[in-house]
Amino acid sequence: MVSSDAASGVLLGLACGDALGRPVEFRSAESIADEHGTVAEMLGHGTHGQPTGTVTDDTDLALCIARSLVDKEEFDGQDIADRFHEWYESGPFDIGLMTADAIREYANGTSWRDAGREVWQHRAEGSNAGNGSVMRCAPHAIAFADDPDALVQVSRQSSAITHYDPRCAYGCAVLNCTIAGYLRDDDNPLAGALDRVESDAPDELVETLRLVPDHSEENQLPNSGYVVHTLQTALYDALTADSAEDVIVSAVNRGGDADTIGAVTGALAGARFGSESLPDRWVDTIDYREDLELLAHALTTTDIDAGI
DSSP: OOOHHHHHHHHHHHHHHHHHHGGGTTOBHHHHHHHHSSOOSOOOBTGGGBOTTOOOHHHHHHHHHHHHHHHHSBOOHHHHHHHHHHHHHTOOSOOOHHHHHHHHHHHTTOOTTTHHHHHHHTSOTTSSOBSTTTTTOHHHHHHTTTOHHHHHHHHHHHHHTTOOSHHHHHHHHHHHHHHHHHHTTOSOHHHHHHHHHTTTSOHHHHHHHHTTTTTOOGGGOOOSSBHHHHHHHHHHHHHHOSSHHHHHHHHHTTBSSHHHHHHHHHHHHHHHHOGGGSOHHHHTTSTTHHHHHHHHHHHHHSOOBOOO
16 A cells, blocks of 8 residues: 555645746746756746745646545546636636646536547647646556556546547556556556556657666756656656755756646656655645645545546
8 A cells, every 4th residue: 555655745746846846937947047046945926926835737736636536536537627627717827728728628518538639639739749637647646556557547538638649648647657656666667657558658658758767868858848758857857866856956947847847757756755855845835735645645545446
């Protein structure tokens, strides 16, 4: 059984990376370095003009998933979609384009199973495989850590609510299986995750991630909103750093989509190093700390059915 400490590491790490990266989102690495040197402390204002420790849609949507899993005691795609819609109606200051489009499609009566596909089918290549589902998917890794087959299916279905593209759906599966591997103390979680999906996942996703970390050049890692780039860079940082703090700081200071690369890398770092490795000065500052800790405990102690 997954420990509550390890599970807390995943959710708190996600939120810490999100909040650390939020003020410098959309900035280049060079401009961040010019203004801040290295961002290693929670900053206020900056991008989106929010107070210190404020999280974005990355953590908000992960919370929707975690709360649904705990409350329903199963994966319930419609309930998750309902929670996404309720959150959307609250007027969040940050939301991705595909996520917003898919939620509106769902609100207009399209099934949760079809809303993401409808949006995806009308998007051109280059704007149809963003990182908006990998940023939020980590709660599934905790709930289904001991059932990898169910974890793959749930990860894909959950992604498809807003991000139907196979690179996104299987990207969530790879990320979650890697996180779950760390939670189980597997020897090589990423290799195990890729082995599990290789026969069905897109070649580009698998072949790119097979190069991480031994055949990747750190200074050439991309950091765009493209899901394959996000996973490639986040996995490299998570697998090569010596501490959770180093992982998250390295990711955020790459700039670009800094909150999301921070969130994805943070979830991996929390799984690998545990919640105690996250700096108190971060954890004490972030939004929803108590909720995240309580949900992490509930996800490890509740018998949650895959519902599939």
